[in-house]
Amino acid sequence: MPSFDIVSKIDMSEVDNALNGIKRETQQRFDLKGTKAAVDRNGNELTILADNDLQLRQVQELLYTYFARRDVDSKALDFRPTEKASGDSLRQLVGIRQGIDSDTGRKIIKAIKGTKLKVQVALQGDELRVTGKKRDDLQEAINFVKEMGSNIPLQYVNFRD
16 A cells, blocks of 8 residues: 655754854854854754844844755744843754644644545654555645645655555
8 A cells, every 4th residue: 555754854964064054154254253153053953142133133044045055944943032141142042843743743634634535644753654545646645735835844755655
């Protein structure tokens, strides 16, 4: 029976490559050279440091730019409120969303079942498994989920015939 998985995974090595590019640019750019502007990663969380609000926005733009260059979907970024750090600087935590949470999974399952396609969808941990009798039904399900739009990046992997 043909099946595929819907997952939301971010390649952390590409995230590291993007952060290395940001680090190089903040050291070389005239307006950011010699400031506290930096981005550090600790697990699935990024920490942006900046001297003022303008620099914080510039580092956020660099984050979007370098993620796009490295083909990392920026929808995975979860920006949290800005907070004061030591020495009149600003800190912002940015979470990297991995996996499909149960609420989003249930919304996708409900939407696919509402299309009356002859497929079954099961939530397995942080991914969805879609099975059906025909390959064409599975491809229609993929197209439907792509058109549906989502606030997290989705990949369609493990297609088995």
